Structures are given as structure tokens and as C-alpha cells.
């Protein structure tokens with residue numbers, strides 16, 4: 001066995017010789033970005049190692065890393081096999097999770113959860129009254145038809161006597177979840193969970209008050225197996241162990257957050273009685289440990305679609321072991337319960353007129369509601385908006401360029417005001433909108449080549465446009481101003497990636513518009529959901545043609561609406577019923593077989609206002 005020390009966390013792990021650094025990181029619970037899932041193609045898993053004796057870089061590393069990186073100990077974590085003790089320095093992504101969670105508190109509904117507490121004063125047993133504990137409890141409860149629960153029954157002798165026969169029964173509908181000593185009716189908690197492909201978020205909720213106590217998020221630990229759902233499905237389909245591994249990873253990440261939040265607020269896991277979960281269909285399958293293999297190839301068949309309820313201990317979620325975990329229903333293989341959560345929170349069934357809702361994340365889900373219909377589709381927007389597949393792309397974390405303006409030169413907004421490390425989705429949209437407006441790229445996305453055209457650009461902008469190895473590139477940040485000392489550039493390939501992603505989204509929108517038999521101008525409102533939606537400049541989104549050309553005041557951002565949907569389902573049994581209704585009402589439009597899609601996609605590729 002050899003010893004790997006991860007820095008700066010100082011986590012130590014012992015692993016067999018020949019294990020890759022990426023695998024060691026997964027086992028140690030250290031986050032290493034790995035967009036391609038370890039295939040050696042994305043170059044995002046760069047780490048810096050230090051060893052006693054010199055080591056050889058692989059051919060793939062030599063192609064992906066610069067000469068100065070190779071000289072200073074940088075390797076690709078997925079390619080480098082450990083053969084000696086070493087320390088591994090990981091550039092940790094301090095994601096600005098606040099982005100996912102800063103809409104806490106806007107939710108205003110009457111809390112009427114399915115979990116209820118009943119304080120009871122029980123008569124004490126005597127020689128004259130030898131009623132069994134279970135029967136004594138049932139007689140005192142105002143709810144009939146409760147099934148025997150072995151775990152709860154086993155706790156009764158102790159709990160009754162600890163509370164001196166003053167106890168509190170915790171019920172979910174007519175399921176008895178727990179009996180606690182004394183009157184604990186003032187404390188009743190649940191968790192709303194949003195399992196994103198990139199980030200998992202937990203909202204710890206007070207079920208009595210209907211409020212969010214606190215929230216937290218971590219990168220989905222399945223990231224090490226690839227950034228997109230297809231890589232995760234591919235891994236899971238290799239066998240039961242791999243499926244179990246992915247399930248364990250995501251539940252482990254959630255347990256970590258729950259434990260931390262509980263500790264910070266003095267709330268024990270056994271006081272958390274229910275979880276309501278949303279996620280895309282693949283994430284929901286993996287969360288439940290259900291094989292998602294047949295979601296990948298056409299006809300994209302999920303194993304289940306309806307809302308599902310399981311006991312927490314069945315899937316290892318660390319809340320009360322007998323607590324219920326409710327997963328909201330899916331609509332189709334690529335329109336999951338997260339989209340149902342968005343529909344629930346946005347109240348699509350109650351909005352007047354025509355509403356377009358776009359949730360841009362690792363996938364792009366689109367909802368068009370009105371005329372008594374709810375149409376949905378999912379586009380393979382690809383992880384470009386999350387910064388993957390983009391040379392200097394990164395998630396919205398410290399050091400990410402999130403806003404770009406071109407005046408006489410380039411002006412940048414960098415998250416946390418630090419030196420730039422890369423660029424996130426909203427920054428990319430801004431950058432492309434701005435260079436397109438300034439004439440650095442043509443509407444087809446090509447960098448301009450003609451000297452006469454370049455002459456028209458301000459000098460400092462012109463200097464940033466340069467020839468690279470195979471194509472032109474635009475320097476967003478000069479090395480002297482970046483965190484790594486390297487120039488941060490936007491390459492022709494990056495622009496193509498964004499073009500494909502935005503083309504898919506606008507094509508999806510236009511297909512739904514056509515299916516409803518309306519024109520884009522008839523859309524009354526556009527709601528941008530998802531953390532990303534909140535930071536995107538409407539002007540830039542319209543400028544590059546990501547959305548139909550509509551007046552800016554019609555566009556509103558609604559935050560992490562999927563997470564809000566999970567909160568609603570947790571707080572109100574009625575809202576949970578509405579989620580089922582919305583999932584059944586929604587018509588799924590499959591784009592991969594839609595004859596119009598290709599034409600719309602090609603039309604949507606240009607960077608210009610649509611319509």
C-alpha cells in the first residue's frame with residue numbers, strides 16, 4: 001500500500017500500487033474536477049504532485065499539459081497511476097454555493113406537511129391494566145389504521161418510561177415513524193433535497209413553521225465519474241457494484257451536508273422525519289440505486305415515472321431511520337422531478353396566458369404552459385453552461401469570470417473579486433454577446449480574419465485577437481492579471497461549444513412554440529430557473545439568441561425553482577398532490593426524433609437576436 005496526502009486538506013489515504021490519483025481522490029472524498037469521467041480528454045483533473053523519486057508523464061499528459069506544467073509536477077489525476085508515496089495538491093473549487101441557496105425565504109405557504117406530531121399522556125400500566133405498550137399507544141392516538149412498526153415498537157418500553165408515560169408520537173399520514181419521550185411537538189424537521197448533476201443542495205426545514213432553517217450544498221460527488229448524465233449512466237451500467245458506488249457517493253454527499261447543518265443548528269438526525277427529493281431522471285434513479293442503463297439509448301426508457309416513497313434506511317439517507325423519503329415524479333427519461341419541482345414552484349398551472357420557463361443547467365429543460373397545456377422537452381444543452389468542454393471553463397466559483405463588457409478594452413466581473421481563474425456560464429454568454437456586438441466574431445461565430453475588419457476594432461481589443469495553433473483565439477485575461485499567470489482565452493472551439501448548447505435550447509423553445517400553435521411574440525413571460533438563470537444578463541441572452549426576441553421586461557429570474565418545488569412538497573401534502581397532477585398533465589415532446597428539430601437547431605446556431 002502507498003500513502004497519498006491530499007493538500008491543502010491534508011486528507012491521507014492508503015491505496016494499492018497502480019491506483020489512479022483520481023480514484024484515490026474519490027475514495028478520500030476529495031473533489032477533483034473530472035469532466036470527461038477519467039477518459040483523459042478534458043484536461044480538467046490537473047493536480048500537482050510531489051514525490052521522492054522522479055516520475056514519467058504519460059503521452060496523454062504530455063499532450064494536455066504545458067511544458068511549464070510538466071516541469072513543475074502537474075499531472076492528470078485520471079491518467080497518473082500511483083507507484084510511490086506522494087502528496088497531491090488539488091486546486092479546490094470553492095464553489096459559490098450561495099448561488100444555489102440564496103433564494104431562501106421567499107417561499108410563503110401554509111405549512112401542512114404529512115408529518116404530524118401528537119403529544120400523548122398515556123395511562124400507566126398496573127396489575128389491573130396489563131395492556132401491551134403498542135395497544136396502549138394505539139388507544140391514545142387519534143389516527144386509526146396504523147400498521148405495526150417493529151423498530152418503533154422495540155423502542156416503546158424505554159421511551160414510555162423515560163417520558164414517564166408522557167410521549168409524542170410522530171406520524172406520516174397513518175405511518176408511525178417514531179415515539180419520543182416527553183412533549184417534543186415544538187421540534188419537527190425535514191429536508192428538501194435537490195440532486196443536481198453538478199451540485200447537490202439540502203434545505204433543512206422547520207415543518208412546524210414552514211421555514212428554511214438553513215441550507216448547504218456540495219459538488220455532486222459523482223462528478224468524478226463524468227460531468228454529464230451519460231457518463232454516469234455508462235459507469236452505472238457496468239455492474240451492480242458500480243451502481244451501488246454511484247448511489248453511495250450521492251447519498252454520502254447528502255449525509256455530509258445533513259450532518260453539518262444539523263450540528264450547526266443543534267438538530268439531531270433523528271429529529272428529521274422526512275425528505276422530499278427532486279432531481280433529473282438519471283439522478284433520481286441513481287439516488288434510489290435503480291439501474292438507469294436504458295435511459296441512455298433511444299427510446300430512453302426510465303424504470304419508473306411516478307412519485308416514490310421509501311424508508312430512509314433503505315437508501316442510507318441519514319435522517320430518522322424510519323423516516324420517509326419522497327421522490328417527486330418524473331415526466332420522461334430526460335424530464336425529471338426537478339422539472340416537476342420547477343413547475344410546482346412557478347405554479348405553471350395557475351399562471352395566466354403563455355409562460356415559457358427555461359432551466360439551464362447541465363441539461364436544458366424547457367416548459368411552455370398555456371392554452372390548457374403544459375409542454376416540456378429537454379435539450380442536450382451539454383455541460384458547456386457549467387463551464388465543462390470550455391478550455392478555461394469552470395463552475396461559478398471563486399475566481400470565475402461571471403460578467404464581461406467590451407468598451408475600449410475588456411472589463412470583467414470576477415466572483416469574489418479575485419484574480420480570474422477561468423470563466424463560468426454567465427461570463428461565457430456575456431463574453432460571446434459582447435465580442436459579437438463589437439464585431440470580433442461574425443454572427444456565424446467565426447473570429448474575423450480580414451485585416452480591414454480587424455482595423456475597425458479598438459487597438460486594445462485588436463491585440464487580444466490572435467492566431468493560436470490551429471485557429472484564432474481571444475484573450476480575455478492577460479497572464480499578468482490571471483491567477484495562474486497564464487492567459488485566459490476564448491477559443492474558436494469554445495465558441496462552437498456554446499453555439500451548439502444555445503442552438504439546442506432555442507431550437508427546443510421553438511419546437512414547443514410550434515407545437516402549441518403560437519408565435520414567440522405571444523409568450524407573456526419568460527421565467528429563467530436555476531442558479532445560472534439568475535446571473536445571466538438578459539440583454540446578453542437575447543443578444544446571442546438564446547431566447548426568442550422579447551421585451552426584456554417579460555423576462556424574470558426565479559432562482560432554484562427545482563429546490564423550491566422540493567420545499568413545497570415537503571411542507572404541504574396538497575402541493576405533493578399537485579406535483580403528481582402536473583407530472584401527469586405535462587406532455588413530453590421528444591426532440592431527438594422530431595423532424596423539425598434539426599432545421600430549428602441550424603437556424604438557432606447564429607449569434608443574433610431571434611426573430
Ligand code: FES
Nearest residue numbers: 034038040043078
Ligand atoms: S482528463 Fe482526467 S478527468 Fe478528464
